[in-house]
């Protein structure tokens with residue numbers, strides 16, 4: 001998928017590439033992950049200069065540490081907010097482009113511990129918004145009307161739709177209105193939400209979305225990169241270019257027979273299986289042996305399990321009777337499991 005993006009950039013002869021953050025999934029990525037990401041950034045830079053802002057999953061100090069090295073390969077990385085004259089605004093004179101770079105701003109950096117105790121959540125959200133507006137204002141106020149003016153940021157904007165799979169603590173608590181971006185901007189490139197989308201706003205404000213389906217909430221998303229054409233004084237034209245190289249996610253549901261009948265259409269996708277079938281031991285193994293790329297097998301909860309259990313009289317009844325009644329209540333039909341229980345019970349009695 002990363003190679004596909006580099007090819008798109010090269011084929012279309014782009015002048016500039018922006019990456020709006022969350023390069024990594026965790027603050028301390030593995031060397032293998034770093035190798036993949038840094039290689040991809042350098043491959044992109046073969047086509048055009050690359051500008052990157054850190055997302056909430058990234059470790060800003062870690063990115064700042066490698067920034068001077070990446071800069072040698074014409075990849076500019078901004079991990080933490082900077083003043084316009086200190087790297088917060090990049091001017092590409094030859095292209096007539098000015099780009100404000102605003103990485104993810106943690107609420108912890110804006111709302112202090114004292115605020116958490118002294119003020120209610122609504123006040124805290126407002127101070128976050130005010131602070132973000134101030135940062136955006138400071139980064140964009142020096143932009144000239146004669147250039148293409150772009151903001152690259154990693155942030156949650158009100159009115160945008162999530163995929164249900166992003167980390168919710170970072171999604172709904174703190175957000176900014178799309179109006180925080182001046183209407184004179186040519187383009188606003190946002191990272192954070194996985195679903196590619198334009199956010200209603202006076203300026204063209206877009207999330208390019210994640211380049212891969214990252215969770216089964218995204219099985220219907222068509223992932224893409226935005227190919228943006230801009231000239232001074234006009235809103236940019238945006239063309240989402242679909243990405244097809246990444247492995248897809250597929251959800252299969254029904255009985256074991258239903259699922260196995262569909263096995264042929266999953267190709268190399270990662271699969272989640274939801275079985276509507278009485279539980280028995282070994283069910284997940286059966287599915288996995290037919291579909292090696294199954295990452296999750298779950299059972300649709302049988303209706304019986306929803307019914308309140310009539311407190312059965314336990315006195316005077318054998319453990320076997322109680323266990324088979326328990327299985328019935330849980331919607332499990334498995335003679336093998338009952339036999340196993342019997343064997344274990346005998347072993348326990350012998351010891």
Ligand SMILES: [Mn+2]
Pocket residue numbers: 021022055056057154191192193
């Ligand atoms: Mn994010």
